[in-house]
Amino acid sequence: MKIVVIGGTGLIGSRLVLKLKAQGHEVVAASPNTGVNTITGEGLAAALKGASVAVDVSNAPSWEDAAVMSFFETSTRNQLAAETAAGVKHHVALSVVGTDRLLSSGYFRAKMTQENLIKGSSIPYSIVHATQFFEFVKGIADFSTDGNKVRLPSALIQPMAADDVAGELARVATAAPINGTIEIGGPEKFRLGELVRQALAAWKDPREVVADPHAGYYGIQVDERSLVPREGAQLGKTRFAEWLAQSAQQAASAQPHSVAAATGGGKK
């Protein structure tokens, strides 16, 4: 089967491309770095020619409200039009658990727009809602840092390894479209502060985590269960402590900016 992975050079995309290739599929990693741009349309029709499935794991370069909305709206419209023309039979997209509960954020309004465009198109689809990736924990800490303190609310979070996200996407992409949304998450729940405290200790990062009920998650007010999946979600196997031990080891041998490199950069 020919499968096009839009955003195939990213954190999730690069892992997904490897997994699908290992299963024997013909896989195209489509992104600006490989000459495919879903905003300008460059290379899109050629990449999709003969494809049965397209998986969208791209992300916006800017998360500013207007920019991120413009990215997901334009990119999704262009993908769906090009996929219709190419006769693609299954569109798979990665979104975030709780998107519909987090609409005070411009990022999640943009993800909701992406999802609604997919639901309104004639292409059979599967939307995968994942919880936050382990690789994103440094980004959460950095966003909430104030001097030497990291201020976080006590909401629950059930993060998962990027590798487990990619594994589940590979399964969904090679199965029949569900024309609906499934949720995936990690094997354990944490309090946000406890999760970040564990990570900073493993990375020997001196910042102190402070519980602050008024602090947001990425600037958004969240309640106890805003970020966690519902009962029955598919759960990844990798435990945070396992991943953390590995990332701390990689950080110790990498130079410089070692933690950022080992944890996926923490851009967000």
Ligand SMILES: NC(=O)c1ccc[n+]([C@@H]2O[C@H](COP(=O)([O-])OP(=O)(O)OC[C@H]3O[C@@H](n4cnc5c(N)ncnc54)[C@H](OP(=O)(O)O)[C@@H]3O)[C@@H](O)[C@H]2O)c1
């Ligand atoms: N962060 C989380 O914890 C989390 C949780 C659940 C779901 N998600 C979702 O997971 C998805 C993937 O996230 P990620 O962290 O893997 O992303 P990422 O590492 O930032 O990768 C983004 C990818 O998008 C590509 N891209 C950017 N602009 C493009 C364009 N105009 N045309 C085509 N491709 C373009 C990039 O290509 P280049 O390399 O060529 O620039 C790159 O391959 C996102 O949609 C996000 O909403 C994230």
